[in-house]
Amino acid sequence: MIDLSLSDKHPELYSKLERIVGNEYISDDPSIRIVHSRDQSPFANLKPIPPEYVVLPENTKQIQEILKLSNEYKVPIVIQNTGVNVAGCCVPSNTGSILMHLRRLNQIIEIDNLNMSATIQPYVSYAELQVETMKKGLWLPSPAAPSTVGVISNMLYCGMSWCMAKYGYERRSIICMTWVTPKGEIIKTGSSAVGNLGNFWWNGPGPDLKGILIGAVGELGICTEMTVKLYPWVGGSRLKPDELAENTKMLAISFSSGERMLKALQELSRADIAIAVTNMPIAWSILGMPKSLETSKMLWERRKQLEPILKNFVLVCIQGITSEKQLEYGEKVVRQIAKESRGMVIDPETMSSPMAQLAPDFQPEGNRAEFFRAKISPRIMRFKGGFMPAFFPQEPIEKALKSEELMENTLKDFPIHPQDLYSSCIVPVDMGHFGLHEFDVFYDQNSPEELEACLDFAGKIQKLAHSQENTWPPHNEWKSYHWDVVKDIPEFKIHKSITEKIKNQFDPNRIMNPGKWLK
Amino acid sequence: MTIDLDEYYKIIRNCSKCAMCRNMSPWEMQSKEFKDICPSGTRFLFEAYFAPGKMEIARALLDNEIEYSDRLEHILFACPLCGGCQAQCEEVNIINPLDVMQELRKRYVEAKGPLSAHAKFAESLKEFHNPYNEPHENRLNWLPRDIKLNEDAKIAYFVGCTSSYRREEIAKATVNVLSSLGVEFNILHSNEWCCGSPLFMTGQIDDGIELMNHNLEAIKDKGIETLVFSCAGCYKTFKKTYPQNGGDINYKVYHFTEFLADYLKNKEIKLKSFPKSITYHDPCHLGRHSKVYEAPREVLNQIPGIKLVEMERIKENAWCCGAGAGVSSAYKDFAYWTATQRLNEAESTGAEILTTSCPFCITNFLETSKTSNISFEIIPLIKIIEEAIK
Numbered sequence: 025m026i027d028l029s030l031s032d033k034h035p036e037l038y039s040k041l042e043r044i045v046g047n048e049y050i051s052d053d054p055s056i057r058i059v060h061s062r063d064q065s066p067f068a069n070l071k072p073i074p075p076e077y078v079v080l081p082e083n084t085k086q087i088q089e090i091l092k093l094s095n096e097y098k099v100p101i102v103i104q105n106t107g108v109n110v111a112g113c114c115v116p117s118n119t120g121s122i123l124m125h126l127r128r129l130n131q132i133i134e135i136d137n138l139n140m141s142a143t144i145q146p147y148v149s150y151a152e153l154q155v156e157t158m159k160k161g162l163w164l165p166s167p168a169a170p171s172t173v174g175v176i177s178n179m180l181y182c183g184m185s186w187c188m189a190k191y192g193y194e195r196r197s198i199i200c201m202t203w204v205t206p207k208g209e210i211i212k213t214g215s216s217a218v219g220n221l222g223n224f225w226w227n228g229p230g231p232d233l234k235g236i237l238i239g240a241v242g243e244l245g246i247c248t249e250m251t252v253k254l255y256p257w258v259g260g261s262r263l264k265p266d267e268l269a270e271n272t273k274m275l276a277i278s279f280s281s282g283e284r285m286l287k288a289l290q291e292l293s294r295a296d297i298a299i300a301v302t303n304m305p306i307a308w309s310i311l312g313m314p315k316s317l318e319t320s321k322m323l324w325e326r327r328k329q330l331e332p333i334l335k336n337f338v339l340v341c342i343q344g345i346t347s348e349k350q351l352e353y354g355e356k357v358v359r360q361i362a363k364e365s366r367g368m369v370i371d372p373e374t375m376s377s378p379m380a381q382l383a384p385d386f387q388p389e390g391n392r393a394e395f396f397r398a399k400i401s402p403r404i405m406r407f408k409g410g411f412m413p414a415f416f417p418q419e420p421i422e423k424a425l426k427s428e429e430l431m432e433n434t435l436k437d438f439p440i441h442p443q444d445l446y447s448s449c450i451v452p453v454d455m456g457h458f459g460l461h462e463f464d465v466f467y468d469q470n471s472p473e474e475l476e477a478c479l480d481f482a483g484k485i486q487k488l489a490h491s492q493e494n495t496w497p498p499h500n501e502w503k504s505y506h507w508d509v510v511k512d513i514p515e516f517k518i519h520k521s522i523t524e525k526i527k528n529q530f531d532p533n534r535i536m537n538p539g540k541w542l543k
Numbered sequence: 544m545t546i547d548l549d550e551y552y553k554i555i556r557n558c559s560k561c562a563m564c565r566n567m568s569p570w571e572m573q574s575k576e577f578k579d580i581c582p583s584g585t586r587f588l589f590e591a592y593f594a595p596g597k598m599e600i601a602r603a604l605l606d607n608e609i610e611y612s613d614r615l616e617h618i619l620f621a622c623p624l625c626g627g628c629q630a631q632c633e634e635v636n637i638i639n640p641l642d643v644m645q646e647l648r649k650r651y652v653e654a655k656g657p658l659s660a661h662a663k664f665a666e667s668l669k670e671f672h673n674p675y676n677e678p679h680e681n682r683l684n685w686l687p688r689d690i691k692l693n694e695d696a697k698i699a700y701f702v703g704c705t706s707s708y709r710r711e712e713i714a715k716a717t718v719n720v721l722s723s724l725g726v727e728f729n730i731l732h733s734n735e736w737c738c739g740s741p742l743f744m745t746g747q748i749d750d751g752i753e754l755m756n757h758n759l760e761a762i763k764d765k766g767i768e769t770l771v772f773s774c775a776g777c778y779k780t781f782k783k784t785y786p787q788n789g790g791d792i793n794y795k796v797y798h799f800t801e802f803l804a805d806y807l808k809n810k811e812i813k814l815k816s817f818p819k820s821i822t823y824h825d826p827c828h829l830g831r832h833s834k835v836y837e838a839p840r841e842v843l844n845q846i847p848g849i850k851l852v853e854m855e856r857i858k859e860n861a862w863c864c865g866a867g868a869g870v871s872s873a874y875k876d877f878a879y880w881t882a883t884q885r886l887n888e889a890e891s892t893g894a895e896i897l898t899t900s901c902p903f904c905i906t907n908f909l910e911t912s913k914t915s916n917i918s919f920e921i922i923p924l925i926k927i928i929e930e931a932i933k
Contacts (some may be wrong), residue, residue, distance in 0.1 A: 026608050044554050049588070053614035056602045059596035063560050080588055107590065108562050128589050132575060150570040153576060171569045172562035317637055393570040402561035402635040409557030422879040470553050 026061050026072050028054040028491075031120050034097050041079055044089045049080040049128070060104065060115055060123045064222065064410055066475040067112035068455040074124035075102060075116050082128045084229040084248045088208040091246075094122060094535045099265050103147045103242050106174040110412065113181070117539030129248060131158055132329060139224050141199055143251040146176045154397055163257035163396075165191055168451075171398045176250045180238055182416075184460060186341070188453040195238050202249035203237055208529035216251065223251035236526060242537035244530045256345045257341070259396065268392045271344040273351060275358050276304075277367040278333045282425050285313070285336040286450070288365035288516050290421050292340055293456030295361065297354040300341040300395065306334040307447030307464075309379070311404040312394075319383045320407060324445070326382050333378045338367070341395060375491050384425060408445065410464040410475075414482040417489060421459040424450045427489070431463050434485045438465070438477065491492060547644045548650070552605055558638050564594040564628035567860035577855040577888050580627035582863050582881040583618075587845070591618050594640035604650070611655055619647055621877055622660055623870045624744055625863035626831040648746030653696045660873040667756065668791035673704040674872075687713035690718045698728040699715060699767045701758075701781070703774035704737050705902040713902045716929040717773040717799055723932045724806060724930050728771070734761035738777040740828075743784050745869040748904035755780075755790050762794070769795045773925055775829035775901035776867070782833055797924060798829055800900050804838040807845050814931040816893035818848035822894035824885060824908075824920075825861035826901035834840040837925060839900050846931045849876050852892045854885075862888060864899075882911035890917055900924045 026459035030052060042050050051057070054074075062072035076099075081087050094101045100121040104114040107125075108368055116123065130147035136428060137160050142153060150164065151171035167178050167185035177183075183194030191197065200223040215221045217228040225231065238353050259269025268274055279285040286441065292301045310323045310330070323330070340358050344351030362369050394400055405411050417427055428448060435446060445466045450459050467474040490513060520542075527534070527542050566572065567580045578583040584593035591600060602607045622644065629641035657665060664674035671679045685707060694890075700721065706714040721728050736758055762770065771887065772778035777796045785792055797805075806812070811902035821843060829835045836858040841850050856862045865871070865881020886908065889897040897919055899905060908921045 025604070025606065028608060051589060051614065053612055054609045055600055055603075055612060055615040055618055056591045058609055059591045059599040061599075078589060104590075106562055125588075125590065127590075148575075150568075151566065151572055152575040154576070155572045156575055170561045234793055262573060263570050265568075315634070332850060379840045397572075399569045400635055401564060405559035405561065406557075407634045409553075410559070422923065453776060468553075469557050506733065 026058065026074060027057045027119075028074055030076060030371050033120065034099065035081050037093065037097055037099065038077060040093055041077060041090065044086050044093070045079050045081055049082070050077060052077050057123075060102075061111055063107065063109050063115050063406070064469070065110050065112035066410070066412055068115045069410070069469050070329050070472060070475050073116045073119055073121075075121040078123045078125060080125050080128050084202065084204060084210065087124070087246055088210070089250060090122065090124060091204065091208040093207060093533075096356050098533050098535065100538050102537050103246055105177045105293040106149060106172060108170055108173045109177075113540050115267070116166070124246075126246075133249065135254075136160070136223075137162070140254045140256075141222055141223065141251050142254055143200075143249060144175060145249060146174055146247065148175055149173060150175055151180070151397055157254055158257050158259070158263075159261045161257055162254035163259075164197065164252060164254055166395070166397050167194065168401075169398065170402050175252060176247050178249060178254065180457075181241070182239070184451065186300040186339075186451070188451055188460065189455060190296065190299055198234055198238075198252040199223055199251040199253060201234050201237065201247050201251075203234075203245050204247040206536040211245075214251070214363045225313060236530075241540040243527060243541045244536065248420065258345055260342060263397055264394045265393045268398055269343075271348070271351060273342050273355055274392065274395065274424075275340045275342070275355065275362075277338045277340065277362045277372040278360075278370055279336040279338070279365065279367045282336055282428065284365045284367065285338060286421055286424055288338060288361055288367055289450065289452050289459070290456040291361045291365065292338070292358065293452040295438045296455055298340045298342045299338070301452055302339055303450045304337050304339050304447040306330060306337065307445065308404060309334055309337075309450065311407050312400055313379065317406055320403070323379055323383055324407075329382060330378050335369070338396075339466045380463065404447075404464075404466075408468050411437050411464050411466045412478045412482070414463055414465045414478060415461075415463040415485045415489070417461045418453075418458055419461060421450070421452060421456060421501065424459055424461050427461050430489060431485065434481065434488060438481050546639065546646055548601065548605060548643065548646045548753070549814055551643065552602065554638060555601050555605075558595050558598040559636065560595045561635060562593075562595065563635050564631045564640060566631075567627075568631065568634070571860055573855040580631060580856070580860060580862070580883075582625065582627075582675065582865055582877075582884075583622040586851050586877060586880055587617075587621065592622070594632065594638075597644055597647070598640060600684065601647055604647070605753070611651065616655075616658070619644070619651055620745070620870065621865045621874050623827070623865055623878075624868035625827040627827075627860075627863065630859040642859050645744075645746075648750060648896065649748055650746075652746035652748075657733060657745060657747050658869065658873050661741075661747065661869050664741055664872060665747055665750055668737050668742065668750070672754070672880065673708060674737060674741050675704060675708045676737050677708045679733065682707050682735065683730075685714045686730075687715055687718065690722055692729050693702060693727040694729055696727040696729040697768040698726060698771060699762065699765060699769070700728055700730050700771050700773070700775055701738070702730060702735060703777040703902065705906060709906055710902040710923070712887060713773050713905070713923050713925055716923065716925040717771075719929050720799075720803070720925060721771075724810075724812065726806075729765065731758075731761050731765065732834070734764075736761075738780040740776040740780040740784070743780065743788075744867065748788065751784075752788055755785050759785070759792075761788055767794055769797065771799055773795050773900075775826035775833075776903055779828035779832045798833070798835055798838065798900065800829075800838040800842050801835060803928065804841040807842065812932070814846050815933060816848035817846050817927060817931050819896050820850040820852050820894045821898055822852050822854050822889050822892045822895045823857075823924070824854070824864065824889070824897060824899035824904060825858055826876065826899055826904045827861070827863050827867060829900055830861055831859060842924070842928065843898075846927070849927075852894045854892055855886045856888065863916055864901075864907045865906035866903050871907060876906055878909045879914075882907045883915055886912060886915050886917050889919060894919055896920045896922050896927070898922050898924045900925055
């Protein structure tokens with residue numbers, strides 16, 4: 025039972041907020057507040073807490089004024105942007121909060137063709153930015169998330185894409201930011217900090233301040249404007265659901281072992297011929313591709329029959345950015361690497377045929393457009409209702425198999441549906457400099473036991489991984505449970521002490537999104 | 544479909560809040576300007592007005608965590624039930640937000656009674672069998688004297704209240720077209736009552752069922768084998784809502800666009816040229832609710848001279864006209880706001896005519912256009928066909 029009672033601590037706060045945003049853009053009605061009490065994460069589902077007020081500011085000035093009020097009354101403030109979050113970052117951890125929704129800051133301010141960048145406000149999603157930039161021969165790679173996510177939030181958290189082998193983590197594309205600190209000051213980063221130079225260079229005067237905001241999980245302020253890099257796009261101004269983008273080829277390669285697949289992933293990344301190189305886990309194919317849930321369920325039951333093809337499976341996407349010859353050359357290189365790694369290149373037309381053979385009603389559709397602008401990826405959540413990236417190590421690619429083993433061994437003790445449903449995926453980053461490994465577990469949001477078990481599992485595997493010096497777990501600062509796990513690790517004491525000082529400096533009243541990063 | 548909310552609880556709770564239901568399909572999206580799919584959320588901005596918010600509200604109501612308030616009433620009823628959210632959700636999940644919302648309205652009415660604006664048309668329906676407070680005896684005032692009806696015909700035209708009392712030109716054009724094609728048909732005369740759509744859509748289910756029972760009896764008495772509609776709302780009510788509420792439909796049910804598409808395919812009909820660029824608006828009740836997308840386009844494409852220029856949001860992704868599900872009676876400004884968005888989109892195509900196949904959409908567009916600066920005409924699709932067939 026969610027407690028929706030209002031505190032009577034600050035009876036005048038509502039009218040003061042109302043004066044800032046206008047009466048149409050504030051509410052303390054239970055039906056408005058209740059929807060912000062939980063997201064899809066286990067944390068928020070176990071302990072949903074509604075905000076006290078929901079406000080919709082229109083601009084940076086209103087945000088500053090709200091923050092000043094929030095400091096004056098020492099009322100916690102939680103920021104929600106598009107709200108597509110699976111980690112409980114955008115819902116309150118404390119009672120009595122103001123939830124500030126950024127829906128009205130939704131403009132693409134500029135697309136700079138010459139300098140290949142776009143300046144946007146927080147509520148602009150990947151899909152919106154892509155439709156406008158693709159018309160101009162530019163794009164921002166699609167996130168490994170629904171294309172409804174906000175670009176700015178995704179960049180400041182841990183946004184990643186299928187294209188990380190070439191373009192790196194999403195955050196690498198940040199050029200400049202306008203940032204309102206918890207005290208209401210405005211910081212501009214990069215070249216935008218200096219007069220009218222323009223938003224073209226990420227390094228401003230002195231240290232690169234944007235690094236402080238990245239990964240702070242909304243605890244150090246609000247980014248109200250960001251300039252992001254765009255990249256060349258020759259796939260056409262409009263996507264077609266059933267066709268691959270123009271000047272583009274997709275190659276699928278199946279390997280008989282994990283070792284061979286990893287070797288190929290590294291080689292393909294180093295060759296720098298593809299816009300995307302990624303392992304595609306069998307679970308994602310089964311959960312995401314069929315339109316019907318029943319078909320997914322049936323395929324999952326028969327997954328053993330699919331493993332010979334889909335267990336160690338790589339997708340490579342190449343694009344002829346400069347010419348058709350570049351496309352031809354890229355394909356030759358991919359085929360050569362596949363051959364050297366003893367991989368089997370599968371004709372894209374028959375990529376899904378193993379699934380089609382098992383499920384007569386299986387109709388692969390749209391998976392080609394999906395790679396460039398995600399639409400059907402949320403299907404992976406419908407299987408059980410919820411999913412949680414439980415373990416998210418960054419690691420040298422060659423360590424991935426050890427992580428896999430660790431994961432599978434730990435799963436044996438997983439109290440819910442042991443090994444019933446999980447997925448594991450490795451994506452090379454920065455030309456194979458390192459890899460991102462993602463382990464997902466799936467749970468029923470209706471089951472507190474399953475929610476608890478997911479959290480327990482995440483904590484257990486993080487500690488195990490650290491004790492084995494296998495991976496770098498805390499990179500993923502966007503999940504508060506990671507911090508919970510690492511904060512007691514001796515090597516992180518100094519890290520904790522410094523971050524506490526930064527928090528105190530920026531947010532002495534601890535009003536900003538409390539409980540998400542530092543406890 | 545109708546659903547049992549209590550049984551549906553677990554599914555509602557598992558809405559993943561992926562937000563796909565806020566916008567049209569990202570694969571078909573062509574611009575940021577015309578990407579929205581949910582009039583209610585886009586206009587009122589709070590998350591509670593979008594489908595994921597409404598699913599959370601449904602859960603909270605079932606858990607007795609919230610009570611009905613003025614705001615909650617607004618969230619539940621300031622929504623044209625266009626089904627834009629459901630069309631998107633069907634691609635990725637199994638939540639069925641439209642069905643959940645209809646059930647929420649039904650429960651609201653059971654607990655609190657209908658909204659006053661909705662109660663007004665319910666009263667009119669009881670007294671006059673139409674929601675417009677018009678005398679029932681005037682229902683056939685539109686009928687041209689020269690139209691020959693065949694009392695023994697197996698095909699009947701169900702006129703609907705809006706075409707009978709507000710958009711008589713649609714009713715006239717429909718019978719003119721049927722006559723020109725040599726179709727032997729009849730109408731239900733004074734035995735035609737409102738289909739009940741306004742009641743079903745506003746949670747007044749029992750009263751809707753009374754109208755349904757009357758209409759079904761009247762049709763049965765006539766021995767009808769094929770029923771043709773010019774109203775998307777009536778069509779959807781017969782095709783989907785009646786069976787969901789126990790109505791037995793054992794005859795063919797056609798929207799006139801389906802009827803004509805079939806007819807034009809099978810018969811050699813010489814159509815006059817209509818040299819205009821036209822954009823077509825998919826009515827929600829015909830499109831998303833009944834999945835009829837191609838027939839109107841097929842008909843338009845059969846007419847020589849017509850250049851069909853599509854808007855960015857079409858078919859499953861169409862933006863609603865804003866009038867349906869009791870919105871135009873209870874929240875007029877919102878209905879006009881929604882229509883304005885669509886008129887702007889139509890304007891962006893450069894078409895000379897905006898057409899559609901629902902009298903209710905036409906009415907809202909025409910009313911809204913009085914205060915909009917638009918450069919195109921708004922003409923019912925049946926009128927265009929009438930011109931081409933003359």
